[in-house]
Amino acid sequence: MVVEVRENGAVVEVADGGKAAAAAKLTVKRGEPELVAPAEATPTGEKYYLSNLDQNIAVIVQTVYCYKPPAASGGDNGDAVAVLRDALAKVLVHYHPLAGRLTISAEMKLAVELTGEGAVFVAADAGCDLADVGDLTKPDPAALGHLVYSIPGAKNILEMPPMTAQVTRFKCGGFALGLAMNHCMFDGLGAMEFVNSWAETARGAVELTVPPFLDRTLLRARDPPVISFEHHEFEEIPDVSDTAALYADQDLLYRSFCFDPDRLERVRALALAGAGAENGDDLVGGRCTTFEALSGLVWRARTRALGLAPEQRTKLLFAVDGRRRFEPPLPRGYFGNGIVLTNAVATAGELLSSPPSRAAGLVQAAVRMVTDGYMRSAVDYFEATRARPSLASTLLITTWSRLAFHGADFGWGAPAMSGPVTLPEKEVILFLAHGEERKSINVLLGLPASAMDAFQELMDEI
Numbered sequence: 001m002v003v004e005v006r007e008n009g010a011v012v013e014v015a016d017g018g019k020a021a022a023a024a025k026l027t028v029k030r031g032e033p034e035l036v037a038p039a040e041a042t043p044t045g046e047k048y049y050l051s052n053l054d055q056n057i058a059v060i061v062q063t064v065y066c067y068k069p070p071a072a073s074g075g076d077n078g079d080a081v082a083v084l085r086d087a088l089a090k091v092l093v094h095y096h097p098l099a100g101r102l103t104i105s106a107e108m109k110l111a112v113e114l115t116g117e118g119a120v121f122v123a124a125d126a127g128c129d130l131a132d133v134g135d136l137t138k139p140d141p142a143a144l145g146h147l148v149y150s151i152p153g154a155k156n157i158l159e160m161p162p163m164t165a166q167v168t169r170f171k172c173g174g175f176a177l178g179l180a181m182n183h184c185m186f187d188g189l190g191a192m193e194f195v196n197s198w199a200e201t202a203r204g205a206v207e208l209t210v211p212p213f214l215d216r217t218l219l220r221a222r223d224p225p226v227i228s229f230e231h232h233e234f235e236e237i238p239d240v241s242d243t244a245a246l247y248a249d250q251d252l253l254y255r256s257f258c259f260d261p262d263r264l265e266r267v268r269a270l271a272l273a274g275a276g277a278e279n280g281d282d283l284v285g286g287r288c289t290t291f292e293a294l295s296g297l298v299w300r301a302r303t304r305a306l307g308l309a310p311e312q313r314t315k316l317l318f319a320v321d322g323r324r325r326f327e328p329p330l331p332r333g334y335f336g337n338g339i340v341l342t343n344a345v346a347t348a349g350e351l352l353s354s355p356p357s358r359a360a361g362l363v364q365a366a367v368r369m370v371t372d373g374y375m376r377s378a379v380d381y382f383e384a385t386r387a388r389p390s391l392a393s394t395l396l397i398t399t400w401s402r403l404a405f406h407g408a409d410f411g412w413g414a415p416a417m418s419g420p421v422t423l424p425e426k427e428v429i430l431f432l433a434h435g436e437e438r439k440s441i442n443v444l445l446g447l448p449a450s451a452m453d454a455f456q457e458l459m460d461e462i
């Protein structure tokens with residue numbers, strides 16, 4: 001049986017009533033929020049510069065890390081709250097801008113006021129066992145939202161601290177760490193370096209393995225700005241297929257599709273088939289990576305499932321880690337966003353009438369487009385226009401599959417489960433690592449009900 005839980009206008013699909021039960025069972029009693037300030041004096045009274053790459057994605061990302069009760073201590077994680085709180089104070093000495101507050105600079109951009117007041121920290125108790133939380137591969141905002149602290153009544157990100165942390169103790173002795181962190185402070189890689197530094201501090205480390213490199217002025221725009229690429233990422237593509245009506249009329253369903261290593265090889269084989277000269281040598285050297293093949297597959301399948309008109313232009317956006325693509329490369333531990341959005345645009349007709357190698361080839365070309373010149377041009381584009389990427393007629397793929405969530409060992413081992421609380425927008429698809437040695441990829445997405453059925457059928461063919 002499939003149960004559907006309506007939450008914030010969305011419908012979450014639940015096998016066997018598991019998540020509905022989880023949402024119902026998960027009662028959480030929060031203590032008073034407190035401020036955890038850096039354990040030593042840090043610079044205050046100045047503004048901390050955020051780059052144009054930080055401005056693009058100023059949204060709160062909520063994640064949850066779950067830790068089972070340690071068998072050795074008879075299921076007692078009693079001091080997790082104290083250990084995480086003390087380690088947070090210590091790690092904030094290195095990451096002190098996280099203890100400040102967001103503000104608007106004289107250039108009318110986001111910056112951090114270095115107030116040193118601290119990150120918001122909340123201890124909480126759940127009225128159930130950790131096992132009742134359910135499966136994080138299919139996030140359930142209704143349940144998981146209880147495990148992350150949001151500032152009550154905050155109307156915009158200026159009224160929210162850069163990060164909040166909630167530690168929830170479960171009856172079984174397990175605990176969950178729920179984080180709400182603003183993407184303008186760091187990208188996925190930077191966020192993991194912070195969480196893993198916090199974790200190693202909790203385990204007793206005095207020096208950080210990867211100390212943060214704080215100076216973001218490395219990514220200042222050129223004066224005057226030089227825009228040398230087309231930057232379709234900002235283009236508003238008209239919805240000539242009227243998908244707006246589909247989304248308005250139908251419930252949005254979320255599903256997660258698991259690709260184990262064998263299935264990923266089949267996806268790659270599909271992308272490589274027909275990649276030869278008669279198709280314009282879609283793939284350089286007749287080769288592609290797993291990411292290129294899987295992204296091409298998902299882009300095509302979603303296009304078909306949504307029934308897009310052949311003339312509908314559709315945009316694919318995804319983040320590329322620019323750290324090693326900048327010249328010179330960004331320093332190790334670069335704290336801020338080192339990612340840049342790249343894009344591919346094609347009509348639905350072009351995607352669906354060509355072999356899968358075409359879509360994979362477009363993804364590959366988008367990856368290869370990201371050079372130092374492209375990224376500097378993107379930085380300058382924001383300087384000149386203040387435009388933010390448009391999600392109209394767009395699929396935005398976010399790849400978390402290589403993020404080191406498993407490194408978040410605060411002294412109780414790697415998290416038994418970790419993942420996002422929700423998907424931020426209906427256009428966003430998430431790739432998450434899964435299974436043995438994290439070699440499988442879970443593709444998590446939301447679609448209107450009828451399109452989800454069509455998408456499911458296409459996935460079942462692989």
Ligand SMILES: COc1cc(/C=C/C(=O)SCCNC(=O)CCNC(=O)[C@H](O)C(C)(C)COP(=O)(O)OP(=O)(O)OC[C@H]2O[C@@H](n3cnc4c(N)ncnc43)[C@H](O)[C@@H]2OP(=O)(O)O)ccc1O
Pocket residue numbers: 061063179181182183184186187188189191192288289290291292319320321322339367398399400402
């Ligand atoms: C604010 O608080 C947060 C935030 C967040 C999360 C935020 C974000 O989502 S930011 C975006 C995160 N995603 C990225 O940064 C993407 C990083 N990946 C790339 O940039 C990739 O290069 C790519 C552009 C996606 C393309 O990938 P791919 O086609 O696979 O090409 P390569 O990376 O060059 O790989 C080719 C080949 O090399 C092997 N390989 C490379 N790296 C690894 C690795 N780390 N592990 C294993 N293997 C690797 C591999 O063999 C590749 O070939 P395959 O064919 O085998 O795939 C979250 C939480 C918060 O609190």
